[in-house]
Amino acid sequence: MRERLTVAFVLLVVVVLLVAGVVRAFTLRDLVEEREAATLDRTAQLVAVMVGNAERAGDPVTTTILQPLAVDRTAITVDREGLPRVLVTGAGYETADRASDTVGRETVGQTMVTVRQSSTVIDDIFGRNVGALAALLLMLLLFAGAVGFLLAGYLSRPFVALAESATALGRGRFDLELPKSSIPEAATIAASLRASSVRLEDSIKRDRAFFHHASHVLRTPLTGIRLELEELSLRPDLADDVRRTATRCVGEVQRLDAVVDDLLDFTRGRSLVAGAEITLAALGSRIAQHWRDELPETVEVRAYVDGGGDARLTPGPVEQVLDHVLADVASTAAGPVSLRFAGQAQHVRIRIEGGLPRNGTKPGDPSEIDPAQAMVEALGGRLSGDVLSESGVEILLPRR
Template identity: 80%
Template sequence: MRERLTIAFVALTVVVLLVAGLVRAFTLRDLIEERESASLERTAQLIAVSVGSAERDGDPVTTAFLEPMAAERTSVTVERAGLPPVTAMGAGYDVAQEAADTVGRETMGQTMVTVRQSGTVIQDILGRNVGALAALLLMLLLFAGAVGFMLAGYLSRPFVALAESAEALGRGRFDLELPKSSIPEAAAIATSLLASSVRLEDSIKRDRAFFHHASHVLRTPLTGMRLELEELSMRTELSDDVRRTASRCVGEVQRLDGVVDDLLEFARGRSLVAGAEISLAALGSRIAQHWRDRLPENIEVRAYVDGGGDARLTPGPVEQLLDHVLADVTATAAGPVSLRFAGQPEHVRIRIEGGRPRSGTKPQERAGADSAKAMVEALGGRLSGEVLSEAGVEILLPRR
């Protein structure tokens, strides 16, 4: 996203600079033409004064007289009443291209002086100015690219963080680290993600509460009914038909109890977030790398998969749970930390040993344990032990 925003900024800058450069080039040509025209008119005025002085002194006005006044790539023409025009040309003046000349005229009495300047003079001046203008535009373009790169980073940063939070939510994590941004769109997306996270977490908690409740309210009456029917089928004072019917009912109750078990087992075995499952081996490697990045370099982190590495489970809840444990380890541990993962048919076992405690550690500093225990219970698992104890922490989680 940052690269695309930078390209957009640079492209917009190029368009603006090109339009501004074209407008400036046309304006510059008009300014140069006006300046050169005014200069030629002043030159014509000076030549007219010189011609008037020569006539009063009785000196002839000839081509030789005008040649010193004709600059490079210009021509001077003096026209007087009753006399043929006199013309002098400077070096480099081309009569064949006089249609593009810049002209300056001055009339004094019966004398009109015309000064023509070749169009190549304006082209040369314009070329030098356009070159300087192009260099300036290139510098502005480079500056705009640098500014655009920084602005693109500023604008894309909250959206990159939102994408990471959305990916974490897709893995089943609900403790999203949402960016605080003044960009309305980013703030709206963050609000939506937070609301989705709360709703999903609440839905999962309600589902688990429903499973426990359903198991209790269905199995208890079925068990009572089965016991009553079994007792009824064994009563000798009843007829054979009644006892056979009671026996059949016992079988039907047992079959219904099996159906309830299958339904509850299917509900427990459903993936927490469909399509987000990864293997236990991959999850263990990811968590170990995360712990290595978060813990000080002097604390070694070892990770082991003791079995069932191909077991698949939703990574988000495990990552979120172990982040609470990591908070305690970061605050208290001073020795090596080991993480052991083992996949079992219905559960995943995780054992964490935090090594020796850091000197001066207080019990109240280990606040992550309560949060971890509450989360384990919400997920239907069990947590026992303490990070800094010899046995460490053992966590049992259902494979959801």
């Protein structure tokens, strides 16, 4: 996103600079032509004064007098009534194409002085000015690129953070670190993601409550009914047809109990976020790399998959739980840290050993892992142990 915003900003500046440059180029050429025309008019005035002084003094007006005034690529013509034309040309003046020349004239009495300048003079002056203008536009373009890169980074930063939060939510995490931005669109997206994370957390809690409630409300009555029917079928004074009916009812109750077990197992095994599952081996590798990045370089992190590496599960809840444990490990451990992952039929077992404690560090208060404990319990798992204890921390989570 940052690159696209930078390119868009630079393209906008290029368009603006091109329009401004073209307008400035036309204006510059007009200014050069006006300035050169004014210079030629002053030259014509000077020549006219010199011719008038020469005539009053009785001196002939020759090319020798006028030649010093004919600078490079200019021609001076003096027309007087009854006298031959006097013409002098400067070096480089071409008489082939006089229609495009810049002309300055001055008339004094019966004397008309015309000063012509080749159009190549204006072309050269304009070319030099256009080169400077192009260099200025290039500098402005580079400056605009740098400003655009910084501005694009500022504008895209909250959206990049929102994209990362949305990805985390898609992995099943709801402890989102949402950016605070004054951009209305970013604030709206952040509010939507926050609401979605709250709904996801509530959904997990409702599912957990449903498991407990369904297990108690459905299984307990069914077990009571089955025991009553079995006891009834064992009575010696019971008629044969009643005993057969009671026996069939026991079978139906057992079948219904099996159906309840299947439904609960299906609900318990249902993915928390469909399509977000990864293997336990890939998750262990990702978590181990994250711990290596977060812990000091002096703390070695070792990761092992003791079995069930191909088991698939939603990564977000596991990452969220282990982030809480990581905070405790980062504040206490000074030695190597080992992470052991094991996939089982219905659960994932994770063991964390914090290694050697820092000097003077004592095992922490169990309340320090309350966030992780609460998260594990909300997921229907169990957390036990302490990071600095010999046995470490053991986490048992459902494979959802």
